[in-house]
Amino acid sequence: MNAIETTGLTCRFRQLEAVHSLDLTVPAGSVYALLGPNGAGKSTTIKMLMNLLRPTGGTARVLGTNSLQLSPAEFARIGYVAETIDLPEWMSVRQFLDYCRPFYKKWDRELEKTLLAKFDLPPARKIKHLSRGMRMKTLLLSVLAYRPDLLVLDEPFSGLDPVVRDDFIRGVLEVSSLGDWTVFVSSHDIEEVERLADWVGLIDGGRLKLAERLDSLQQRFRRIEVTRANGSTPPTQRPAHWLGWEDAGSLTRFIETQYKPDETEKLCAEIFPGANVTAQPLPLREIYLSLARGNTAPQPVAALR
Amino acid sequence: MLPFSIEIRPGLPIAEQVLFAVKKAVVMGQLRTGDKFPSVRVLSQELRINPNTAHKVVAQLVEEGVLVTTPAVGSVVAAPALGDRRARAELLGPELERAIVEAKKLGLTVEDVQAAVAAHWRKLSDNSKP
Numbered sequence: 001m002n003a004i005e006t007t008g009l010t011c012r013f014r015q016l017e018a019v020h021s022l023d024l025t026v027p028a029g030s031v032y033a034l035l036g037p038n039g040a041g042k043s044t045t046i047k048m049l050m051n052l053l054r055p056t057g058g059t060a061r062v063l064g065t066n067s068l069q070l071s072p073a074e075f076a077r078i079g080y081v082a083e084t085i086d087l088p089e090w091m092s093v094r095q096f097l098d099y100c101r102p103f104y105k106k107w108d109r110e111l112e113k114t115l116l117a118k119f120d121l122p123p124a125r126k127i128k129h130l131s132r133g134m135r136m137k138t139l140l141l142s143v144l145a146y147r148p149d150l151l152v153l154d155e156p157f158s159g160l161d162p163v164v165r166d167d168f169i170r171g172v173l174e175v176s177s178l179g180d181w182t183v184f185v186s187s188h189d190i191e192e193v194e195r196l197a198d199w200v201g202l203i204d205g206g207r208l209k210l211a212e213r214l215d216s217l218q219q220r221f222r223r224i225e226v227t228r229a230n231g232s233t234p235p236t237q238r239p240a241h242w243l244g245w246e247d248a249g250s251l252t253r254f255i256e257t258q259y260k261p262d263e264t265e266k267l268c269a270e271i272f273p274g275a276n277v278t279a280q281p282l283p284l285r286e287i288y289l290s291l292a293r294g295n296t297a298p299q300p301v302a303a304l305r
Numbered sequence: 306m307l308p309f310s311i312e313i314r315p316g317l318p319i320a321e322q323v324l325f326a327v328k329k330a331v332v333m334g335q336l337r338t339g340d341k342f343p344s345v346r347v348l349s350q351e352l353r354i355n356p357n358t359a360h361k362v363v364a365q366l367v368e369e370g371v372l373v374t375t376p377a378v379g380s381v382v383a384a385p386a387l388g389d390r391r392a393r394a395e396l397l398g399p400e401l402e403r404a405i406v407e408a409k410k411l412g413l414t415v416e417d418v419q420a421a422v423a424a425h426w427r428k429l430s431d432n433s434k435p
Contacts, residue, residue: 031355169353176349176356194315196355215318283315 001064003028003150003182004049008058011044011206018044020206021058026184026199033197034186035288041206042186043082046154049184050080063150076104079143082154083136089128093121093138097145104146112145115174119167133164140168144175153185157192165189169196194284202291210291214284221287222259222279226252229274239267243290255282255290307343307351309335319354323362328396331371331382333429342372342380 004026011019019041026032036042047053049060051070060067065074088096097116101107116123119137130138136156143151151172157165169192172183187193193200200217202210210217224242227250228234234247238254245254252272256264259279268277282290309330313322330336342363343351349359363380366372372380408418 029357031357166353170350173350173353173356176346181356191315195313195319195353198355198357215320218316218318281316285315 001028001180002026002061003030003180004032004060004062004184006045006049006058006060009045009048009055009060010057011041011048011053012056018206019048019055022203022206022208024201024208024211026182028180028182030199031183031185031197032199032201033193034184034201034203035188035190035193036186036203037292040203042203043084043154044206045203046080046082046152046184046186050078050152072103076106076146077149079146079148079151080154081136081139081143081152081156083158084154085139087127087135087139090126092124092126093130094123096127096138097123097142100142100145106146108145108147111147111175112141115141115144115171118174119171133160136160137164137167137171140171144171147175149180149182151181151183151185153183153187155186155188157187157189165192190283190285190288200284202288204292217287218281218284220257220259221282221290222256222264223282223286224254224256224264224268225278225280226268226272227276228252228272232272232275235271238271244293255286257290307348308340311352313352313354319352320358320361320365323348323352323354323358324365325396327362327366328371332396336382338382338384340382341378342366342382344379 002025004024006022006024009019009022009024010017022041022045024045034042034045044053048055049062049067051067054068062070063074063077065071070078088099091099093116097112101109101112119141121134121137121141125134127135127138140156153172156168160168175181176183183196185193185197194214197214200210200212200214201208230250232250234252238245241256241258243255243257246252256279258264261279264279265277268275309326311323311326313319327336327342336342345356345359345363348354348362349356352359363372367374367380370383373383374380405418
C-alpha cells in the first residue's frame with residue numbers, strides 16, 4: 001500500500017500555478033524526502049495533502065483516503081509538523097500537552113514523559129516564551145506521543161541549531177518502528193536527508209523532476225575525471241547523459257548520470273582514447289545541484305592576465 | 306555508544322558504509338566473537354539513520370555470517386570464517402589505496418611502506434587478538 005498517492009495534483013493561485021500535475025507515490029514504510037528550492041511548491045503540496053488547501057485539479061489519497069475527506073479518525077494517524085502551525089500561545093507546554101492528549105486514543109504517556117525529558121523542554125513555560133527550536137520540539141512531541149502511522153514534516157530543520165536538530169531527529173527515530181511507519185519530509189537540508197531518506201523526490205517550479213530510491217540514485221551518478229592523453233583536445237561530441245562538462249588543461253570533468261562500471265568505461269575509452277579515467281561517487285548535494293543546473297556548465301572564471 | 310568506529314560520509318550509500326565499518330571492526334578486533342551487537346533500533350538512533358537501512362545492514366551481516374541471532378540475546382558477533390581471508394583482505398582495499406597514494410606523494414618506496422605497516426601491526430597486536 002502507498003501512504004500517499006497523488007494523480008495530477010494541481011494548485012493554481014490566480015496567475016500562478018504553484019503545483020503542476022503532480023504524480024507522487026510515497027510507499028508505506030519509507031522515509032520520503034521532497035527536495036526543492038524555495039517556492040518550488042513543497043509546502044503547497046503538503047498543505048493539499050493535509051486538506052488545508054483545496055487542489056484546483058487532480059486528487060490526493062493519504063493513508064488510502066481522499067484528502068478532501070480526511071476525518072479526525074485519519075488525522076489521529078497522521079502527525080503534521082510545520083513552522084506555520086499556530087500554537088495556543090497563552091498555554092504552558094504542560095497545558096498544551098494536557099489539551100492534546102484526549103484527542104488521541106493511542107497517546108502514550110510514557111513516551112510523552114521520555115520525550116519531554118529528552119527534548120529538555122520546560123513544562124511550565126508559556127508557549128509564547130519558547131524559542132523557535134523549543135516550539136518545534138513541543139510541536140513534534142505533541143504528534144510523536146500518539147505514534148502516528150504517517151509523519152509529515154514541512155521544513156523541520158530550517159533555522160534549528162545543530163543540538164536541537166539532533167534532538168529532533170532522535171525524537172523522530174524514537175517512535176520509528178519497522179514496517180508501515182512512513183515519514184514524508186520536505187527539506188533543504190540535504191545532508192540530513194541523505195542519512196534518513198530511502199526515497200527522494202525533486203520538485204522545481206511546481207513540477208516533479210525526479211522520484212527515485214536514494215540508493216539507485218547514488219548508484220547511477222558518478223563524477224568522472226579524465227586525464228586525457230598527451231596533446232589530445234577535448235572531444236566535441238558527448239552523450240546527453242553527461243552533465244556539467246568542464247575542461248582545464250589535460251583534465252576533463254563531468255557527471256555521468258547513467259553509470260554502469262563496464263559501459264561507462266567502454267564509452268570513455270571510445271571518446272577519450274588512451275586516457276586515464278576515474279569515477280567518484282557523489283554526495284546527494286552534488287547530484288541535486290547537477291540536476292538543478294542540467295546541462296549548463298558552471299560559468300567559466302575569466303582567465304587571469 | 307556503538308561498539309565500533311564509524312564516520313558516515315556523504316556520497317556513498319549508508320548501508321554500504323555501515324557494513325564496511327562493522328566488517329572492519331571485526332577484522333581489526335574492535336568487535337570480537339561473542340560480543341553483543343546493537344539492535345536495529347539502537348543502530349538507527351545512534352547513527353541517525355533510517356531504521357529500514359539499519360535493518361538491512363543487520364540482515365546482511367547475518368546472511369554473510371558476521372553476526373548470529375539468538376532469540377533471547379539478540380545479535381552477537383560470530384566466529385570468523387577462517388577460509389575467507391582473501392575476502393576479508395579485500396575490505397582493506399580503499400584504505401590501502403589511500404595509504405599508497407599518500408606514500409607515493411611522499412616519495413616513499415614499497416619497502417618503506419611495508420616496514421611502516423609491520424611496525425603498526427606490532428603496535429596493535431598488543432590490543433587485539435591475533
